[in-house]
Amino acid sequence: MLTKEKKRELVANLAEDLKKSGSMIFVNFKGLNVAQMNSLRSMVREKGGLLKVVRNTLLRIATEKAGFDFTKEDEYGLFVGPTAVVYRKEDDADILTILKDLVKFSKENENLSFKGAYIDGKLINADQVIEYSKLPSREELISMLLMRMQAPISGLVFTLSGILRKFLYVLKAIEDKKGGGEQG
Known part of the structure; x- marks a missing residue:
């Protein structure tokens, strides 16, 4: 269990990363085994991104601190159930390239599903995430x-x-x- 100080540090670091990235993808990873999660993490890392599994409460606080307004998050269920957030870690990384690989991975692994994403200043639902991946x-x-x-x-x-x-x-x-x- 994390101490309050560790949680504050985690939230501050995540908020800084999310603000710098500007885009993020929310996925439900329930049902993925350890090998699949490691494969997913390394695939995202290869494209210049980062996948983090954080408690929903801490993730919500981090997104708010980063300045993102997710007024529709309850409608999309972004912070409900097992949630991982994927975002750009490197400045030259392209979120759409990462998204395309995530969609490909989700087709191979049915247990990975999309909750929504925040791309180009717009909050989009799971169906729109799939459409964005075609761009x-x-x-x-x-x-x-x-x-x-x-x-x-x-x-x-x-x-x-x-x-x-x-x-x-x-x-x-x-x-x-x-x-x-x-x-x-």
Whole structure:
């Protein structure tokens, strides 16, 4: 059992981490065995996130101290039953990438379910969490943007090279015509 001082320290550290992260995913892990939990933790850690299992009361206090207003938490059941919170620990980690892996893990392990999430300043329910996981990640969006920005440039290069190629064909035809007339 944690002492009051340890609980205060835990809440303060968690509140600081959650505030820095800005996004979090609430999951119900009831029924997962130790090996599955360890696998889940390491998967989240690989993506730059952290999974913490904290008493609901302490988690609620930490989210309030971090400045998050969860007025619908009772509707979503965020702080009811076994709850783990997943959040970004590293600044360059992408919460959507972590979410996609969590959804994949939940399909392989039926005992992991979503309670809700706080992403981009919005509290969403479990169904919306699944929909969010279908969105492209930050890296995928940047890649798509760069491809779209490159397309006009590639088209211009192709057009200009086509004009140059046609010009060379015309010069070759003129050379062949002049060369053919002198020989005959």
